Amino acid sequence: MPILEVENLSVSFKKYTRGFKQTKSTVITSLDVTVEAGEILAVVGASGSGKSLLAHAILGILPSNAITSGVIKYGGEELTPARQSVLSGKELALIPQSVNYLDPLMRVGSQVRTSVKKENAIAAQREVFQRYHLNAGVEKMYPFQLSGGMARRTLLATAMVSGARVIIADEPTPGLDSVVIVEALNHLKESAVNGCAVMLITHDIESALQVADRIAVFYAGTTVEISPVEHFNGNGEQLRHPYSKALWRALPQNDFIPIKGSQPRPSQLPSGCLFAPRCEMATPDCEQERPAMRNLRNGMVRCIHAT
Amino acid sequence: MMPTLTLLNKKQRALIVTILAIVFLMIVIVIGVVLDKESISTNLKHRNASPTFEHPFGTDWLGRDMFSRTFMGISLSIGVGLIGAFGSTLIATILGVISATMGKTADRIVSWLIDLFLSVPHLVTLILIAFTFGGGFKGIVIGIALTHWPSLARIIRAEVMQIRSAEFVQISRKMGKSSWWIATKHIFPHILPQILVGFMLLFPHAILHEAAVTFLGLGLSPHEPAIGIILSESMKYLSAGMWWLAFFPGLCLLFIVRTFDMLGENIRILMDINIDHK
Amino acid sequence: MQLRTQNIAFRYGKEPWLFKNVNFTVDPGEIVGLVGPSGYGKTTFCRILAGYEVPNKGSVTLNGRPIKSKRKGYHPVQLVFQHPEKAINPRWKMGKVLNEGWQPDQQLLDALGIEEEWLTRFPNELSGGELQRFCVARALGPDTRYLIADEMTTMLDAITQAQIWKAVLKIAEQREMGIIVVSHEVNLIQQLCHRVIEIDHLNT
Numbered sequence: 001m002p003i004l005e006v007e008n009l010s011v012s013f014k015k016y017t018r019g020f021k022q023t024k025s026t027v028i029t030s031l032d033v034t035v036e037a038g039e040i041l042a043v044v045g046a047s048g049s050g051k052s053l054l055a056h057a058i059l060g061i062l063p064s065n066a067i068t069s070g071v072i073k074y075g076g077e078e079l080t081p082a083r084q085s086v087l088s089g090k091e092l093a094l095i096p097q098s099v100n101y102l103d104p105l106m107r108v109g110s111q112v113r114t115s116v117k118k119e120n121a122i123a124a125q126r127e128v129f130q131r132y133h134l135n136a137g138v139e140k141m142y143p144f145q146l147s148g149g150m151a152r153r154t155l156l157a158t159a160m161v162s163g164a165r166v167i168i169a170d171e172p173t174p175g176l177d178s179v180v181i182v183e184a185l186n187h188l189k190e191s192a193v194n195g196c197a198v199m200l201i202t203h204d205i206e207s208a209l210q211v212a213d214r215i216a217v218f219y220a221g222t223t224v225e226i227s228p229v230e231h232f233n234g235n236g237e238q239l240r241h242p243y244s245k246a247l248w249r250a251l252p253q254n255d256f257i258p259i260k261g262s263q264p265r266p267s268q269l270p271s272g273c274l275f276a277p278r279c280e281m282a283t284p285d286c287e288q289e290r291p292a293m294r295n296l297r298n299g300m301v302r303c304i305h306a307t
Numbered sequence: 308m309m310p311t312l313t314l315l316n317k318k319q320r321a322l323i324v325t326i327l328a329i330v331f332l333m334i335v336i337v338i339g340v341v342l343d344k345e346s347i348s349t350n351l352k353h354r355n356a357s358p359t360f361e362h363p364f365g366t367d368w369l370g371r372d373m374f375s376r377t378f379m380g381i382s383l384s385i386g387v388g389l390i391g392a393f394g395s396t397l398i399a400t401i402l403g404v405i406s407a408t409m410g411k412t413a414d415r416i417v418s419w420l421i422d423l424f425l426s427v428p429h430l431v432t433l434i435l436i437a438f439t440f441g442g443g444f445k446g447i448v449i450g451i452a453l454t455h456w457p458s459l460a461r462i463i464r465a466e467v468m469q470i471r472s473a474e475f476v477q478i479s480r481k482m483g484k485s486s487w488w489i490a491t492k493h494i495f496p497h498i499l500p501q502i503l504v505g506f507m508l509l510f511p512h513a514i515l516h517e518a519a520v521t522f523l524g525l526g527l528s529p530h531e532p533a534i535g536i537i538l539s540e541s542m543k544y545l546s547a548g549m550w551w552l553a554f555f556p557g558l559c560l561l562f563i564v565r566t567f568d569m570l571g572e573n574i575r576i577l578m579d580i581n582i583d584h585k
Numbered sequence: 586m587q588l589r590t591q592n593i594a595f596r597y598g599k600e601p602w603l604f605k606n607v608n609f610t611v612d613p614g615e616i617v618g619l620v621g622p623s624g625y626g627k628t629t630f631c632r633i634l635a636g637y638e639v640p641n642k643g644s645v646t647l648n649g650r651p652i653k654s655k656r657k658g659y660h661p662v663q664l665v666f667q668h669p670e671k672a673i674n675p676r677w678k679m680g681k682v683l684n685e686g687w688q689p690d691q692q693l694l695d696a697l698g699i700e701e702e703w704l705t706r707f708p709n710e711l712s713g714g715e716l717q718r719f720c721v722a723r724a725l726g727p728d729t730r731y732l733i734a735d736e737m738t739t740m741l742d743a744i745t746q747a748q749i750w751k752a753v754l755k756i757a758e759q760r761e762m763g764i765i766v767v768s769h770e771v772n773l774i775q776q777l778c779h780r781v782i783e784i785d786h787l788n789t
Contacts, residue, residue, distance in 0.1 A: 014316075046742030047713055148623070178769060179622070203742055206772070250747040252776035258747035262698060262715060474671045477637060482686035482726070483659035496676055 001076065002034035003197045004058070004166050009070035011053050011062065011221075015267075025266035027053055028221045029274070030070070032293045032300075035166065035197040040188060042200045042208035042229075044247075045218025046263055051201045052097060055168045058199075059094055060084030074166070089115055093164035097171045099151040102143040108154050109139025115162040128161040132187065149180045156187055167191060168199045173207050185211045205232075205251060214299075217244045220263050220274040227299040240301035243275045273303065281305045321576040328570040332385070335563065339382025347371045347379065347532060355544075358551050365551035368544060377556045379532040381563055387448055387527075388513040388567075394452025395513070396459060396506040400498075403463025407471065417460070424457040433516055434525050447526045451513045459505040463498055470497045500578035507571030511564040518560060534560050586613050586648045588634070588662065588731050588763060593643030595629060603629055607643070609782070611731060614761040616754075618774035621784025627767050631735045634765070635664035647730065659686065663724035667736040669716035673708045680704035683719050687726040696752035697722050714745035721749055725756055731763040739768065750777065 011028040027050040035041045045051050056062045058072055060081055072079040074087065088094070093115075103111055112128065113121040129139060132153040138146070146154060152172065159167050169188060173181045189211045192198045202208055208215055209232055217225045224241045231238035235255075236248035246259045261278040264270060270277055272287035279286065283305070291304050350370035358365045364373035406417035424432065437450035470476060476493050484492075520526040521535025529536055534556055541552035587610055594605040603626035611617050619627055632638045634645060636652060644651045647661055666672045673682050683689060683704065697718045708716060717737065724732060732753065738746035754777070757764050768774055774781055 046745065047740050049742075178771070203740070205743060206770075247743050250743040251772065252743075252747075252770070253772035256747050256750070256776050258744050258751060260698065260748075262700075262745065263712065265710070265712075473674075474666055474668075475674045478664075478666075478672055478723075479685060481636060481660040481663065482723075483657065484685070485657070493674055497674075 002036045003075060004035045004199070005071075005073040006031060006033045006054070006058070007071045007073070008032060009054070009057060009072065010068065011050070011057055012067045012266075013063075014065055014067075023267050024067075026221065026269065027266045028057070029269065030290065031222045033216050033223055033226065035199050037165065037197045038192055038195055039213040040192045040198040040200055040211050041226075042202060042212035042215045043218055043223070044202060044205050044208050044215055047203045049218050049263060050221040050266075051203075051218055052170050055094060055170045055199070055201055058168060059088045059092055061088075061094075089164075090117060090162060091164055092166045092168070093159035093162050095155050095159045095167065095169040095172050099143065099146075099148070099155070102151065102154065104143050106142075107139065108141050108143060108146065112139075112154065112158050112161055115158055117163060124161055125157075128157045131160075132157050152180070152184060153187075156184065160187070160191060164196065166197045166199070168201070170201045171203070172200070173202065173204060181207060182210075205247070217241065217247065219243050220269065221266060222274065222302065223293070223300075224275060224302045225299065226301075231299065238297075240296050240299060240306040241275070241303050242279050242281055242306075246278075275303075317576060321573040325570060325573045325577065328566050328573070331566055332563070332570075335378065336382045336385055339378040339380075339385075342375045342378060347375050355549060357549075358555075364555040365549070367540070367549075367552055373537075373551065373555060376532045376537055377534070377559050380534040380537055380556065381559055383527075383531060384514045384517055384534050384560070385563070387444070387451065387517045388510050390448045391451030391513040391517070392455065392506055392509040394448070395455035395509050396502060398452065399456035399459035399505065400463055400502055402456065403460040404467055406460070406464045407467035414464075417464070421457040421461055424454065429454050429512075429516060430519060433520055434523070437520060437525060442525060443528055444531075447517055447520060450520070451516060455509050455512055455516075459502075459509065462501060462505060466498050466501050467494060470494050500575065503578070504571050504575045507567060507574055510567040510571070514560070514564060514567070586730050587611070589646050590634070590640075591643050591646065593633060593640040593645065595626070595633060595638065595640050605642075611763045611765060613730070613763050614757065615780065616757070616764045616766065616778045618778035618781040619765060619767045619784065620769065620771070620774055620781060623769075625784045627784055628735055631664055631733045631765065631767060634731070635662045635733055636660050637664065659726060659728045661728055661730040662733065663726070663729045663731070664733045664735060665717075665720050665724050665737045667739055669713055669720045670708070672720050673716055675708050677708070678704070679706050679708065679711065679719055682708070683722055686723055689722045689725070693722055693725065693752070693756070696755060698748050698752075714741045717741060717745075718749060721753060725753075729762060731765065732757070733765045733767070735767045736769070737766075738773070739770070746773070 009028055009031045010026060012024050012026040014024050031054065033041070033043070033054075043051055043054065053062065053066075057068055058079070062068065074083070074092070077083075079087070084092075102108070109125055112125045116124045125139065126136070129136070134150065134153055134157065138150065138154075143151060143154075156172070167188070172184050172188075185207055188198050188200060200208060200212060209229060212229050214226055214228055215232065216223045217227070225239065225244045227239060227244065232248060236245040239245045239248060249255045250258050259278055264274060264277070270287070272289055273279070273282070273291050276282040276286040285304060291302050293300050293302050296306055348371070350366075353362070353366050353370040355368055356362055356366040362372050362374060364377055366372055367376075402417050402420070406414045433450045433454045436453050437446040440446035440449050470493065476489060479489050479493060517526060518533070518535040518538065521533050522539040524539065526535055527533040537556045538553055541549070541556075544552055589610040590607055593607045594602060596602045607630070619630070621627060629638060633640050646652065652661070683699070699718050699722060703711060703715060721737070734753075738749055741749070753764070756762065766774060766777055
């Protein structure tokens with residue numbers, strides 16, 4: 001049974017367009033995704049497509065002007081705001097995108113200790129620092145003294161030491177060089193092996209391919225496909241959704257051939273399938289209504305033509 | 308789901324408040340200007356009257372109508388504040404831009420000046436300067452202009468420095484744009500809101516300080532219907548139970564100052580391009 | 586029109602030298618990749634080439650003649666930054682942004698996938714991928730001899746990345762423009778570049 005389930009989640013915001021007009025724009029549209037214990041699910045999509053908001057919605061840290069609908073379940077029970085505030089940082093942990101999430105005025109060691117639930121916080125913190133190759137001196141440092149890589153490892157350590165069952169990593173790799181990326185990804189893999197459920201949110205398919213068990217492809221605020229990682233190979237014949245195929249073919253190590261057009265803006269979503277305007281397979285049926293997520297070949301797809 | 312309680316969004320509300328505030332201030336100024344000078348002439352028949360319909364704010368010990376005196380005083384104060392705040396803003400802008408663009412030495416001198424003026428209370432320098440220029444309307448206006456610029460100058464300096472190092476400005480330079488072109492197209496539009504808001508927020512300060520200095524007897528001359536004069540004179544009569552002499556002028560001053568504060572605050576909201584939400 | 590650096594050295598203030606004695610050439614029409622760990626001064630090197638920083642020693646020459654750092658006019662080496670949000674004035678509409686340096690023709694706009702409707706919008710209404718197309722178009726003026734792409738498509742998805750690069754490669758070929766690509770993405774560098782330089786070698 002999945003440990004975390006997101007069903008039909010929508011998130012919208014009110015935004016000033018120009019002058020005095022305010023419009024509601026839907027950034028996440030009827031999104032479905034599940035994560036199981038012991039696996040890494042990668043959520044892959046263009047930046048600005050609302051991936052981070054998914055993480056924020058799960059942890060209940062969306063800005064106050066966000067309007068959400070749909071259900072998020074943790075361990076089979078609905079994750080209400082009350083449960084979110086109890087569980088986040090304990091059973092649900094976020095590895096944030098930015099190092100700015102560290103408290104600049106608190107020594108790193110004590111910061112990590114605050115998220116330990118066990119009795120001996122200091123021992124637990126020292127152990128986790130050792131595991132992430134942070135030497136003893138680091139715990140006395142302030143965040144500004146850390147290098148980029150060290151700060152990332154500290155964020156990682158904070159999430160790991162909490163003994164969380166679900167770890168959500170929001171773009172943990174940009175700006176890091178390949179050695180550090182591999183290291184960070186291996187840490188995620190390790191915690192999945194230890195029984196955590198990991199959701200890796202990234203725009204970098206390559207890092208997703210390295211560690212993930214399943215990949216959810218994100219387009220215009222929703223998941224268009226969820227596929228086992230093995231299906232991302234060759235010319236993408238095994239992929240289900242035309243967007244995933246196009247994304248796969250556009251990678252520099254593959255054909256490097258783009259499709260035309262760009263992702264629709266949240267305020268101007270097409271009425272039917274979100275990908276229809278750019279899709280070669282599109283038929284008039286596609287413009288009728290948004291296709292629902294359906295099971296297909298050991299994965300899921302949101303396309304009426306997919307086989 | 309949150310029900311939307313308000314019909315208007317934040318920007319629309321800010322626009323309405325701004326318009327109302329401006330209209331209110333215009334009315335006050337117009338009243339002050341069109342009021343008959345006769346009504347503040349001495350009329351010993353109606354001395355020390357408490358508020359009535361004929362004299363809504365009462366009269367003083369010389370029988371002068373306090374309503375007229377208050378409004379004339381307020382519009383005089385607004386005038387002093389307007390010129391003073393304008394002068395201050397001008398100084399702040401020039402010094403802020405010089406400090407940010409003309410090299411290290413200029414920056415050091417301007418920063419030193421700012422620190423110097425900030426280290427002494429406004430009021431003290433204001434009194435000194437007003438005194439040096441012989442007091443009266445001229446002295447107080449020059450005094451206000453010369454003392455209220457430092458914090459705004461500091462803000463403008465920081466803004467200009469920040470925008471000068473912004474990537475899009477550097478790119479513009481590599482596109483072959485001249486410094487003048489960049490200053491007018493990139494930098495000025497960026498600091499204009501700061502200047503406007505700064506100007507609006509200087510206003511209440513200027514008015515209050517004008518009133519304070521006049522109250523102390525070092526500002527406008529006693530013949531002028533200034534709020535500071537009114538308040539200072541009323542002191543003698545307060546113990547005689549003539550509360551209206553200080554109450555209404557004080558309240559009006561408070562209202563005006565608050566209105567300017569609100570105006571500055573709302574203009575900032577209107578010009579903010581980063582408030583996407585709420 | 587060869588772009589070349591001769592013995593350039595650079596450091597910020599009194600900090601240790603970021604690099605010394607760097608000799609580097611790019612020929613017209615050549616696409617050169619620059620790879621190496623972060624913190625080795627790749628970005629600073631790019632900024633020197635494009636005239637944003639002045640080297641402490643050495644010179645940058647174009648066709649044998651030094652490019653003066655204080656020169657007026659359009660710089661023949663244009664740099665495209667990683668974050669388009671910072672490279673665009675947030676108070677300008679996109680049409681004005683696009684035409685700041687020159688008037689790109691419709692053909693270029695089509696190649697980069699810039700839509701007519703975007704020109705009347707403000708930057709905060711567009712996504713990073715859309716904004717970056719404008720930054721690229723802006724940098725491709727007729728006098729651009731060399732283009733430097735410093736992690737130009739790092740923040741973008743694969744499809745947008747491929748769209749932008751296809752357009753840039755086509756123009757580079759037509760105009761015999763040289764390109765310097767900085768990226769940590771090995772596959773991208775391999776796909777694009779004729780020649781790859783490891784940053785360690787820059788340092789010697």
